[in-house]
Amino acid sequence: MRLYGFWRSIATYRVRIALNLKGIDYEEVDINLLKGQQHEESFGAVNPGHAVPALDIDGRVLTQSLPILEALDALYPQVPLFPADPFERAAAVGLALDTIADSHPLVVPRVRSRLTQQFGADEAAVEAFCAHFLALTNTTMEARIAGRSTAYAMGDAPCVADIAIAGHLVSCGYYGVDTTAWPHLHELGERLQQIDAFARSHPFERRKLSA
Ligand SMILES: N[C@@H](CCC(=O)N[C@@H](CS)C(=O)NCC(=O)O)C(=O)O
Known part of the structure; x- marks a missing residue:
């Protein structure tokens, strides 16, 4: 593979x-x-x-x-990465899409370079643009998970929602968004990094292996 x-x-x-x-x-x-x-x-x-x-x-x-x-x-x-219950599965995928569909597409290189090339945005403006949309997603995610008493986003094992959240939180780090203002989300992120598969896959771990 x-x-x-x-x-x-x-x-x-x-x-x-x-x-x-x-x-x-x-x-x-x-x-x-x-x-x-x-x-x-x-x-x-x-x-x-x-x-x-x-x-x-x-x-x-x-x-x-x-x-x-x-x-x-x-x-x-x-x-398994997806909850078996159809409602829980839809909620998990919905949470994942808060970042995968809604905010992550706004911070990728092709959008950042278009902001610079077409609209003359400087680096600080591009970063502020990205941070704005990432913070909106933090607020959405915090509201979705705050009422839950499970160890991870949807249950006692990590699922697609946790995978998406882990990535989103790394993205927040790239753009200087301090996630402690969203305490449930922040704590979930810390818990996820205690799982070997999450920590080992982390961009900064992968960077060590890249040419
Ligand atoms: N929706 C896609 C996102 C793919 C995507 O935009 N990947 C970024 C890196 S995270 C990329 O390769 N961007 C290239 C570019 O924007 O030029 C997915 O979830 O796989």
Whole structure:
């Protein structure tokens, strides 16, 4: 199994966590987003969307982190990532989409560079833009999890929602959003980093292995 990713990529981090939670062997191929390698034609042949992650399973390439997690769960049911109850599953995926669909797409390189190139935003303005939307998601997530008494977002084992939250919190770190203002979310993030599969997959751990 080959994961096209990048150490800093939040979407790749989600897939890395899932692979490590399930104990699946894989190799990671770096597509260096800081050098613009996602735009290269050779990578376009892997993912015409020119974004990571892409997961090659026996020559079949999957893209978009959420359906990749769904496919991994179906192919490798050990350590389930999605709650069995349909309502809990919908709530878990909904929580995951608060970041995957709503705020993360606003902070990716293609949006940040468009803000600079088309609208003349300087680095500080781009960072403030990203921090604004990440903070909105913090407020949404805090409200969703505050009433729960479970160890993780949806229950006593981490699921897709926790994977998405872990990535979102790393993103907050990139843009200087102090998450202590959202205490349940912040504490959940700390708890998740105590799980080996989350800690081992962390962008800063992966960076140590990148060229
Ligand atoms: N919705 C996609 C997000 C994919 C995505 O935008 N990945 C970022 C890195 S986290 C990327 O490769 N961006 C390239 C760019 O914006 O040029 C997913 O969840 O997999």
